[in-house]
Amino acid sequence: MSITITAFERSPDGGKGLARDTRVRWALEEVGQPYDVRYLSFQAMKEPAHLRLHPFGQIPTYEDGDLVLFETGGIVFHIAEQHAGLLPKDAHARARAIAWMFAALNSVEPGLLELVIAKFHEGDKPWSGERTPLIVDRIRQRLGQLSTRLGDAEWLDGAFSAGDLMMVSVLLRTRASGILEEFPNLAAYVARGEARPAYQRAFAAQLAANAGKPPAH
Amino acid sequence: MSITITAFERSPDGGKGLARDTRVRWALEEVGQPYDVRYLSFQAMKEPAHLRLHPFGQIPTYEDGDLVLFETGGIVFHIAEQHAGLLPKDAHARARAIAWMFAALNSVEPGLLELVIAKFHEGDKPWSGERTPLIVDRIRQRLGQLSTRLGDAEWLDGAFSAGDLMMVSVLLRTRASGILEEFPNLAAYVARGEARPAYQRAFAAQLAANAGKPPAH
Numbered sequence: 001m002s003i004t005i006t007a008f009e010r011s012p013d014g015g016k017g018l019a020r021d022t023r024v025r026w027a028l029e030e031v032g033q034p035y036d037v038r039y040l041s042f043q044a045m046k047e048p049a050h051l052r053l054h055p056f057g058q059i060p061t062y063e064d065g066d067l068v069l070f071e072t073g074g075i076v077f078h079i080a081e082q083h084a085g086l087l088p089k090d091a092h093a094r095a096r097a098i099a100w101m102f103a104a105l106n107s108v109e110p111g112l113l114e115l116v117i118a119k120f121h122e123g124d125k126p127w128s129g130e131r132t133p134l135i136v137d138r139i140r141q142r143l144g145q146l147s148t149r150l151g152d153a154e155w156l157d158g159a160f161s162a163g164d165l166m167m168v169s170v171l172l173r174t175r176a177s178g179i180l181e182e183f184p185n186l187a188a189y190v191a192r193g194e195a196r197p198a199y200q201r202a203f204a205a206q207l208a209a210n211a212g213k214p215p216a217h
Numbered sequence: 218m219s220i221t222i223t224a225f226e227r228s229p230d231g232g233k234g235l236a237r238d239t240r241v242r243w244a245l246e247e248v249g250q251p252y253d254v255r256y257l258s259f260q261a262m263k264e265p266a267h268l269r270l271h272p273f274g275q276i277p278t279y280e281d282g283d284l285v286l287f288e289t290g291g292i293v294f295h296i297a298e299q300h301a302g303l304l305p306k307d308a309h310a311r312a313r314a315i316a317w318m319f320a321a322l323n324s325v326e327p328g329l330l331e332l333v334i335a336k337f338h339e340g341d342k343p344w345s346g347e348r349t350p351l352i353v354d355r356i357r358q359r360l361g362q363l364s365t366r367l368g369d370a371e372w373l374d375g376a377f378s379a380g381d382l383m384m385v386s387v388l389l390r391t392r393a394s395g396i397l398e399e400f401p402n403l404a405a406y407v408a409r410g411e412a413r414p415a416y417q418r419a420f421a422a423q424l425a426a427n428a429g430k431p432p433a434h
Contacts, residue, residue: 055366056324056359067309073323074316081312092284095298099291102322106290107273110327114334122351127344134339142273149272 003028003035004063005075006050007209010041015210017203020072021060023169025205027076027162029198031083039209073105076162086162093158100156100163108146109170111139115177139179143171147183154192168193220245220252221280222292223267224426225259232427234420237289238277240386242422244293244379246415248300256426290322293379303379310375317373317380325363326387328356332394356396360388364400371409385410 005028007021021037028035044050046057053061054070062069062078069075077098080086088094114135122128146167150156155164171190174180180187193199222245224238238254245252261267263274270278271287279286279295286292294315297303305311331352339345363384367373372381388407391397397404410416 051365056320056362058324067312069312069316071316071320071324073319074312077315077319078312095284095286095291095295098294099286099288102290102294102319103273103288105319106322106326107275107288109323110330113327114331117331117355121355122348125344125348127342127348131339131342131344138334138338145273148268 001065003033004038005035006038006040006053006059006061007206008042008059009039009044011206011210015207017206018173019059019206022202022206023072023166024060024062024075024079025202026165026169026199027079027086029201030165030196031079031085033079033083037205037209073101073166076166077101080162086165088159088161096157097161097163100161101166104163104166104170108142108167109173111135111142112170112173115139116173136177136179139174139177140182143174143179143183143186147186150185150189152185155189160196164189164193168199218282220250221255222252223255223257223270223276223278224423225276226256226261227258228423228427232424234423235390236276236423239419239423240289240383241277241279241292241296242419243382243386243416244296244303246418247382247413248296248302250296250300254422254426290318290383293383294318297379303382305376305378313374314378314380317378318383321380321383321387325359325384326390328352328359329387329390332356333390353394353396356391356394357399360391360396360400360403364403367402367406369402372406377413381406381410385416 005021005024008019011019013019025035040050040059045054045059050061051057053063053068056070058070060070060072060075062075069078076086087097115132118128118132118135122131155161156167157163168190171180171186172194175190180190194203222238222241225236228236230236242252257267257276262271262276267278268274270280270285273287275287277287277289277292279292284295286295293303304314332349335345335349335352339348372378373384374380385407388397388403389411392407397407411420
């Protein structure tokens with residue numbers, strides 16, 4: 001069997017690691033699985049061949065023999081379930097790690113994405129300037145709760161898990177805004193994630209793919 | 218072992234079934250597990266005793282002996298993994314069903330929640346009227362993609378699964394806006410979910426808990 005994922009031919013972030021293929025690359029690096037990448041243009045992502053793999057016309061997808069998966073959370077979970085290294089063996093700790101994956105994607109990321117949507121889809125609207133601080137306040141509230149829960153722990157619940165991989169990946173979205181730095185323990189948590197050799201390899205691979213290419217927008 | 222979940226003492230929706238405990242009740246009903254409910258006021262949800270269970274001060278939580286879980290997706294997944302009835306036995310079909318759970322929560326629900334946030338947090342802002350159609354357009358685009366993928370199938374991928382439970386629950390949020398009815402196959406899909414006896418029992422239970430109580434806001 002060999003694993004093939006899809007990624008942007010040119011990532012909208014120009015290689016900052018925010019495209020979701022980085023999360024899948026990171027998971028594969030943590031468990032030591034090699035993978036191939038098929039790069040797609042924005043146009044190719046909307047064509048029938050790709051829509052058969054991904055109903056929303058996005059990246060990443062994951063192919064391994066007969067198995068086709070889309071949706072980053074589902075892909076990372078599958079990798080974590082197939083290979084040791086991303087989920088605790090203890091049943092309760094495992095359930096909590098999986099819950100943190102969902103928490104990252106449903107309770108933290110949507111609020112952070114509001115800022116992205118406001119910039120890219122409504123940046124030219126008259127309300128843009130006045131609305132941004134409201135979004136930032138909502139993000140600040142959620143990150144404050146997360147910061148309180150993390151406290152001075154190294155990871156969210158015992159050893160590093162797929163829950164941390166997903167939470168760190170989601171929090172990386174806040175770096176450009178400066179909000180992350182308001183919560184030193186979260187900033188340090190993200191830095192610990194980035195310092196992992198598996199993340200370093202994943203980041204380098206996506207950066208190399210974008211090297212010399214201008215951001216698509 | 219006995220399962221205890223938490224729910225709103227008075228749901229903000231007055232019992233329309235949109236509070237997230239309904240999703241957990243539904244999952245427990247599908248697999249035939251009895252459960253107790255501890256009802257919480259808005260004030261109690263923000264107190265230390267509950268924040269120890271749920272870092273974001275929300276409902277639902279799930280307690281079963283020593284195991285404490287928060288985050289609806291994680292709870293429903295745990296129920297689905299512990300008991301037969303919500304995940305296919307075939308390994309590939311199982312991975313796809315789990316991916317649909319993540320898709321519901323990370324690729325569909327955030328867009329729908331934009332409408333809720335716009336109403337409750339920014340309903341009094343001068344941009345409210347002009348912004349709503351932009352949000353609706355984004356929702357329409359995503360539901361169109363989902364509608365195309367579903368086609369004339371009964372469920373998203375073979376037999377009913379936790380992926381459908383989550384997607385139907387998420388799509389129920391769009392009913393009040395009328396957008397769901399623009400996609401007859403999605404409306405029929407949601408109706409099939411609501412017609413399941415397990416959903417009916419879950420809905421009735423949360424409604425009974427809210428009976429005679431005015432919506433909290």
